[in-house]
Amino acid sequence: MIESSPVKVFLDSSVIIAATLSSTGGSFRLCRECRDHHLIAYINQYVQDEVREAFARKYVSTIDKINLLLEWSKINIIPNPKPDFVRKIGNLINLEDAPILAGALGSEVDFLVTLDRKDFMTPKLKKFSLPTIITTPQDFFQQHWNGK
Numbered sequence: 102m103i104e105s106s107p108v109k110v111f112l113d114s115s116v117i118i119a120a121t122l123s124s125t126g127g128s129f130r131l132c133r134e135c136r137d138h139h140l141i142a143y144i145n146q147y148v149q150d151e152v153r154e155a156f157a158r159k160y161v162s163t164i165d166k167i168n169l170l171l172e173w174s175k176i177n178i179i180p181n182p183k184p185d186f187v188r189k190i191g192n193l194i195n196l197e198d199a200p201i202l203a204g205a206l207g208s209e210v211d212f213l214v215t216l217d218r219k220d221f222m223t224p225k226l227k228k229f230s231l232p233t234i235i236t237t238p239q240d241f242f243q244q245h246w247n248g249k
Contacts, residue, residue, distance in 0.1 A: 108246075109141045111205035112176065113215035114151040116238060117144065120174075121152075121166045127238025131214060132174035142176045145204035149178055182207045193226055205233050214241055 112131065119128035134140040149171075156164040171178070181187075182203035190203040198220050205213035213235045215221045221235050236245065 107139060107141045108212065109143070109208075109210040110212045110214050110241075111143045111201075111208055111210040111233070112148070113201055113213065113217060113221070114144075114148045114155065115216035116214050117148065117152045117167070117170070117176075118155055119216060119238075121156075121163065121170050122160065127242055128216070130242065131238055132170060132176070135174045135176060138175075142174065143179050143204070143208050143210060144171075144176055145179050145181050145200065145208075147181050147200040147204065179204070179208055193229065194223070195220060206231065209233075212236055212241060212245065214238055 110131065116128045116131060119126060120132045123129060131140065131142065135142045149167075152167055153164070156167060170176075181200060182190075186207060187199045187203045190206070191199040193199075194202050198217070201215075202213065202221070210233055213221070213233050214237065215235065216237060218237065226235065234245065
């Protein structure tokens with residue numbers, strides 16, 4: 102019997118923040134599925150920095166939980182995409198989120214998982230045939246996950 106390889110996902114900072122703050126919900130479930138080797142998750146340095154900045158501003162007392170979550174869930178931290186690629190992606194999405202979308206596209210993942218519907222699920226992005234599906238944690242598990 103041939104086993105299929107694990108699904109690869111790129112996690113937006115919103116997912117990491119939600120999973121760090123709550124052990125219930127789809128964001129934390131993504132991390133648990135990674136820990137159990139059912140998914141392979143990636144973030145880039147930009148996402149990690151964005152998460153740290155958010156915790157430094159809003160959740161200072163729980164900032165240590167970020168590293169614990171990343172280690173526990175075996176999330177891979179990859180280098181940021183090249184600036185020229187980020188600039189190209191900036192034509193599709195706002196410049197603040199371009200490094201995240203560029204990171205997902207450059208890492209050739211199956212899914213970019215985000216809680217940011219406003220910026221990542223726009224008509225402009227939907228009209229392009231991106232090789233990566235952009236989804237929320239809830240939609241990922243309801244529509245794309247085969248229930249491993």
